Amino acid sequence: MRAVVGHQFGGIDDLRLEDVPPPPLAPGTIRITVHAAGVSFANLLFIAGKHQNRPSLPFIPGTEVAGIVTEIAPDVATSLRIGDRVCAGLPSGGFATEAIVDADNVFAIPDSLSFAGATLFPTIYATAYAGLTWRANLKAGETLLVHGAAGASGLAAVEIGRALGARVIATAGGDHKLDAARRFGADHAIDYKRQDFREAVLEITNGRGADVVFDPVGGDVFDNSLRCIAPLGRILPIGFASGRIPQVPANIVLVKNLTVIGFYWGFYMAWGKSRADAALRGQVRTLFAELFALYEARKIRAPVDQTLPLAQFAEALRRVEQRQVIGKTALAPGDPA
Template sequence: MRAVIGRQFGGIDDLSLEDVPSPTLEAGTVRISVRAAGVSFANLLFIAGQHQNRPSLPFIPGTEVAGTVTEIAPDAATTLRIGDRVCAGLPSGGFAEEAIVDAANVFKIPDSLSFAGATLFPTIYATAFAGLAWRANLKPGETLLVHGAAGASGLAAVEIGRALGARVIATAGGERKTAVAADYGAHHVIDYKRDDFRKSVLEITDGRGADVVFDPVGGDVFDNSLRCIAPLGRLLPIGFASGRIPQIPANIILVKNLTVIGLYWGFYMAWGKSKADAVLRAKVKTLFEELFALHEAGKLRAPVDRTLPLPQFADALRRVERREVIGKIVLAPTDRE
């Protein structure tokens, strides 16, 4: 099979497209013919060896795939069947024509959902839902502030927040991106390139601030979010696309009675563990059922910027690196160029 291979940690130019042996089916797993593989900022950290999920060498990037089931291990506890259309989350191995995935992390997708759109569910929508509904306990009528609202994670948070009944304030850079955030349901949109989002949030909320902040950016954005979050607010640091991991001043947390909530989705998918917690597995299964129901109801649109063939993986990664992507950019491994 063809796969994108990294034989050392570094940058995009350190990757190559190679013909390699198909991966071996292991106990409790299924084989997927990969029709679509999501590309994300986390892939850049993974390639550099800077992600919390650090692989051994050599490695294949990619944590979110969609395709068809072609083989199932005899001991796999699953209702999946050969030929099922599925999406899956995996710690690595997605940028390839085939992937071997723990059966518990493979989910049958609705017929209405394209393979490309399905790549947003295993980590992007799942993280947004788990963060906002499970961890932050976002309630109807509360104010949610979403940063990076034109990227895949941000747009997912906008849609999930709206579906949970929150008033959504979104920040994005430039007219094109702010227009997209508004189109996907944000009640208020702030162009951070033009306006001071801290000041704007306080004006929109009559000085109170946001109840929940969803932050995939980090850096100065995180720092300023602490200045426009409401008392008893909850702040979710989802990622650090700015490149700087912020330090949290405990005095602000104390004075405003804030809760800073961590969320690593790989914990719920049992990445890096030999055996997953059965209660968490059941909870994750229910989460995906809820997400697919929201999609069927038209509340999750699964925005795909474009789909590129696997040999153009470097172009896809560079588009993410330059922050040009609206929603998700996807590779199509089994569509040969």
């Protein structure tokens, strides 16, 4: 099969497109012919060896795939069948023409959902939905502040927040990204390059602040979010795209009665373990059913910025690295170009 392979940790230029043997079908797994693989900022951390899910060498990046089921291990009890259209989350191996995935992490997708659009569900929508509902307990009528609101994670949080009935304040850089945030449901959009988002949030909320903050950025953004969050607010750090992991000032947490809530979706997918935690599987299955229902009700739209052939993986990764993407970029491993 064809795959993007890293033989050492480093940058995009250290990756190569190679012919490699197909991975063997292990017990408890499903083989998928990959029609689309999601490209994300987390891939860049993975390639550099800086992600919490650190692979052994050599490695194939890619944690979000969509495609066709082609083989099911004999011990797997599932309603899925050969030929089904699915999406799947996996700790690595997605940038390839085939992938082997734990059967618990493979989900049938609606016929109306494209393969490229489906790559948003295994980690991006799942993180936004589970983080905002399971962990942050976002309620209708509350104010949600979303940072990085034009990227895949941010736009997903904007859509989910709107679907849950929250008032959504989005931050992004530049008119093009602000327009995207508004199109996907933001009630207010703040250009952090032109104004202090802390002051803008406090003005919009009449000095009260946001009830919930969805933060994939970290660094100074996290620090300033603590100063425009409402009493009893919840801040949800889901990544550190800024490159700096912030420290939590306990005095602010104490005075405002804040809750800082860590959220790593890989825990629910049991990445790094031999099998998924059985106690969580029903909860995860229900979450995906709810997400697909939201999609079919047109409350989330699975925005894809661009789909490129597998051979153009470097261009796709650089577009993400340079923050040029609105929504999701995907690779199409089935395209020989």
